[in-house]
Amino acid sequence: MPSREDTGIRVHLGELLAERGMTLAELSERVGVTVVNLSVLKNGRAKAIRFSTLAALCRELDCQPGDLISHDPASSGP
Numbered sequence: 001m002p003s004r005e006d007t008g009i010r011v012h013l014g015e016l017l018a019e020r021g022m023t024l025a026e027l028s029e030r031v032g033v034t035v036v037n038l039s040v041l042k043n044g045r046a047k048a049i050r051f052s053t054l055a056a057l058c059r060e061l062d063c064q065p066g067d068l069i070s071h072d073p074a075s076s077g078p
Contacts, residue, residue: 008072013042016061016068031056 017024024042028035033053040046054065061068 006075008075009044010070010072011041011044011046012068012070013038013057016063017042020061022061027057027060030060 017027024035024038028038031038031053033056037046041049049069054068057063057068058065
């Protein structure tokens with residue numbers, strides 16, 4: 001089984017939810033994205049994110065895109 005490529009992209013959705021005392025289900029209702037899709041994003045398994053989704057997440061979490069997603073070049077693949 002091939003290993004998943006590590007892009008070095010880190011999603012901080014779990015931390016932001018905890019800081020704001022918000023559940024994934026509550027965020028799902030607010031942004032109109034399924035809990036399953038938010039869970040995929042939260043667990044770092046998403047392959048892409050639409051700018052409209054990113055904007056909605058930032059609006060509801062009162063954050064900037066860089067607060068939600070970061071890049072760790074030391075852990076990215078070749």
